[in-house]
Amino acid sequence: MTAPPDLSRLYRPDPAVDWIVASGLTPYPQAVEWMEARAEAIRAGSVPEAIWLVEHPPLYTAGTSAAADELVSPDRFPVYPSARGGRYTYHGPGQRVAYVLLDIRARGGDLRAFVCGLETWVKATLARMGISAEIRPGRVGVWVPCANGDEKIAAIGIRVRRMVSYHGLSINVAPDLGHFSGIIPCGITNAGVTSLQALGQTTSMVDVDEFLRQEFERLFGPITLAKG
Numbered sequence: 001m002t003a004p005p006d007l008s009r010l011y012r013p014d015p016a017v018d019w020i021v022a023s024g025l026t027p028y029p030q031a032v033e034w035m036e037a038r039a040e041a042i043r044a045g046s047v048p049e050a051i052w053l054v055e056h057p058p059l060y061t062a063g064t065s066a067a068a069d070e071l072v073s074p075d076r077f078p079v080y081p082s083a084r085g086g087r088y089t090y091h092g093p094g095q096r097v098a099y100v101l102l103d104i105r106a107r108g109g110d111l112r113a114f115v116c117g118l119e120t121w122v123k124a125t126l127a128r129m130g131i132s133a134e135i136r137p138g139r140v141g142v143w144v145p146c147a148n149g150d151e152k153i154a155a156i157g158i159r160v161r162r163m164v165s166y167h168g169l170s171i172n173v174a175p176d177l178g179h180f181s182g183i184i185p186c187g188i189t190n191a192g193v194t195s196l197q198a199l200g201q202t203t204s205m206v207d208v209d210e211f212l213r214q215e216f217e218r219l220f221g222p223i224t225l226a227k228g
Contacts, residue, residue: 004116005110005112005113005116006108006110006113007113007116007117007120007219009107009108009110009113010107010108010113010114010117010219010220011107011219011220011221012106012107012220012221013221013222014221014222015048015049016048016221016222016223016224017048017049017050017051017102017216017220017221017222017223017224018047018048018049018050018051018223018224018226019050019051019053019213019216019223019224019225019226020050020051020052020053020226020227020228021053021209021228022052022053022054022055022228023228024055025055025056025057025093026054026055026056027056027057028056028059028061028078028080028091029080031052031054031056031099032080032082032083034052035052035099035101035166035167036166038050038052038101038166039101039161039164039165039166042101042102042103042164043103043161043162043163043164048224049101049102049103050099050101050226051098051099051100051101051168051216051223052098052099052101052228053096053097053098053099053209053212053228054097054099055092055093055094055095055096055097055205056091056092056093056095056097057092057093058077058090058091058092058093058176058179059077059078059079059080059090059091059092060076060077060078060079060080060088060089060090060091060182060183061079061080061081061082061084061088061089061091062079062080062081062082062087062088063082063084063085063086063087063088063089063157064082064083064084064085064086065085065086065087066086066087066088067087069184070087070088070183070184071088071182071183072181072182072183072184073181073182073183076179076182077090077092077179077182082157082167083159083167084157084158084159084167085157085158085159086140086155086156086157087140087184087185088183088184088185089155089157089170089183089185090175090179090180090182090183090185091170092175092176092179093175093176094172094173094174094175094176094195094197094205095170095171095172095173095175096170096171096173096205096208096209096212097168097169097170098168098169098170098171098212099166099167099168100118100158100165100166100167100168100169101164101165101166102114102164102165102220103163103164104160104163104164104165105163107220109163111160114165115156115158117219117220118156118158118168118169119135119142119156120219121169121212121215121216121219121220122142122154122156122169122171123135123142124215124218124219125171125208125211125212125215126142126144126153126154126171128211128214128215129196129201129203129208129211130201131144131153131196131199131201132144132145133153133154134150136150139152140155140156140157141153141154141155141156142154142155142156144194144199146192146194148192149192151192151193151194152172152185152192152193152194153171153172153193153194153195153196153199154169154170154171154172155169155170155185156168156169157169171196171208171212172193172194172195172196172198173195173196173197173203173205173208174195174196174197174205175195177193177194177195177198180193196208
């Protein structure tokens with residue numbers, strides 16, 4: 001059995017990470033442009049690492065492994081190719097997207113540990129709201145056992161270029177789950193999607209952000225609140 005990765009090396013006490021919360025709905029092309037510029041500046045050492053929290057208008061993105069037949073309704077919402085790993089996913093209002101721009105080399109240089117750290121961050125955040133979530137071998141994302149089987153509550157898809165990450169993860173807080181029907185999410189046909197709202201949780205986006213912040217600081221290190 002493979003030993004679990006050492007997540008303690010992900011913790012970086014200094015310098016603090018910029019924690020940025022965007023207001024309103026952020027267009028996807030604008031988000032990609034911002035991430036690419038910020039990641040390049042992090043590599044150059046001219047700006048701090050950053051976590052950028054956004055909501056998008058309804059849209060689909062196609063990761064680097066997306067298959068054409070997994071886009072069920074191509075005319076429903078805008079569709080954007082994405083440099084992140086993974087397949088098709090949906091973004092929209094009521095979903096918290098956390099773009100993760102971190103220097104992996106400065107955090108131990110272990111990509112497996114880094115991805116495990118992101119999964120642990122999501123699971124710990126959900127646990128703060130009473131949601132017991134799991135990672136399933138062969139199934140991308142974070143899952144909640146439900147009466148009819150596993151349902152996906154969070155997606156993880158990152159891009160790493162010269163050891164700086166961008167793109168990131170999304171948590172379904174209270175999106176319109178019907179919008180997922182226009183794709184086969186992550187190429188998985190035998191499982192559904194869920195949200196905090198669908199599970200009976202009334203946690204606000206502000207509270208979700210606070211739990212994300214607290215668990216990030218515990219796992220990855222201190223943050224500085226920055227303007228969105």
